[in-house]
Amino acid sequence: MAENAAAHIPVMADRIGELLSPALRAPGAVLVDGTLGMGGHTAALLAAHPELRVVGIDRDVTALEFSKARLSDDLDRVDFVHARYDHIADVLRELGIGTVQGILLDLGVSSPQLDEGTRGFAYSYDAPLDMRMDQSQPFTAADVVNTYSAGELARILRQYGEERFARRIADAILRERATSPIDSTARLAAIVRDAIPAPARRTGGNPAKRSFQAIRIEVNAEISVLEDTLPSAIDQLALDGRIAVLSYHSLEDRATKRALSARARDTTPQDLPVSLPEHQPELRLLTRGAEVPTAEESGENSRAASARLRAAERVRTPRGGKSGHSGQAGG
Template identity: 55%
Template structure:
């Protein structure tokens, strides 16, 4: 039995490896921690039926559809609801998932719109979903398209909007925010030690030359950040670009609403996986999960009071990281922090 389990696990890993290679060839996109996502979410799908018939999965960050494609192929009865605010990402995902169109619903929304998306798909916004995946942060497509302005390695317009049709741009932030607001954004969302110094340089520079593209900003950051820090702290633009992206897209505010909405949507036995790429995201996920995984009975009682037990069971020990092998094959998986949970009880009314 043990040997057969090992063989089955090995075969599944080879299937996932083949799938990753195929997806990378076809779309230039390698889904992060794909095998682990299947291990964690798969039992919630197969608990409904062996092939997933009757099960509903929400990919709250559809992106290019790499994770969703594999789940739809693995579970031929699974229904998928894919959410993304980026119209270009949705268009690509539609093409990719065309073979599964009868089982797939696409909704253009931020991930904090999950409840409304479920209603639009004809489902209840609570306890109607069996698996949810949040693959947070900027997508591969957004990073690779230079004119979106997410990458600091090329000179590009300072846009950084995940939905390029609405909202303020990174240039708007740089050119209009006060010194105090700029410092707050850089310190809070980028955890930048030199936020005040950088904000001062930005204000001085924009008085004669407003910011429009990324290269002048990168040059400014090289000037503002001390040489000793530049030698040991990674690329000097990394934290500032992260902070601007988070501010432009209201990422943390959206996530604080999205996590409880996702947890509420899960049926008993349903599971959720969160993949975070920065400590701020992971902190929000942890803060939202922790209280729901604890008993609310007063300490010292000999028995747990009815309706006060934990709603969720945490499936991971802390935040899991990608393996060295995966990081070698897909460097974008290096910063990922994965957490997962299973609903074990209905929410007390």
């Protein structure tokens, strides 16, 4: 397990270090890695900041085990928490931590989830239709495939997978499940492939890729969880604290852009001649639009190809809001 964790390459790690480091140099600095995964980003940031404390959150118990193996030399500096990242505020409260200096969210599916064939994330393995990031939740991909109406299936395939043939695939799924429940990744991949016209199958990689992505996003409520998380996460930032978000899907990036931009805007009513202090921006955007990995990194790390990075710095705390002190309990 330790060898697998060490081999994992975190996406845009150098750039994330550049963006977060000015905040993490503060005495007593705390970083929340809300998607700890295999611990690659956290390992780099712990190495760069010897006094840094990290709250590492992941909904996947297997990912937490991987990250503990990778971060075995720094276990006294990391709190490992099994939770979904929309519970950041609750996690910090339970740890006795007030505000934090850094927040990192690396979205999407993690390497352990894809590499463990039995988890049902990958169309390249024949496995039960599962796709749960948190295996303690009861709702699985099999529930989506076998209980959603054709209209609901078509909607998620179109919205989350950007699948042109969403309705054809949805109708094919309903026909197939009428004979027997669809319970394996191989059967679902075959249904999707056969529903897509042959000319369209010749380009763009595996024809099941978009459908599997869409169903995974639905099973784990990835977009709605992110939309709930971002405002709360920003609220946990101390003055001069920084947040960085890595997205891999247009809807993730859109939600991130919307949340950061909303706090980076002056909301003084337009009919007033001066900007009111309580309406001035809370955030300063650190990236111009979404930054993308270099061509070299994308070539070396296939997961980086679709990555989009946005970051912001806390420049004002609302009146009556959180202070600029971490207020942390002993590590």
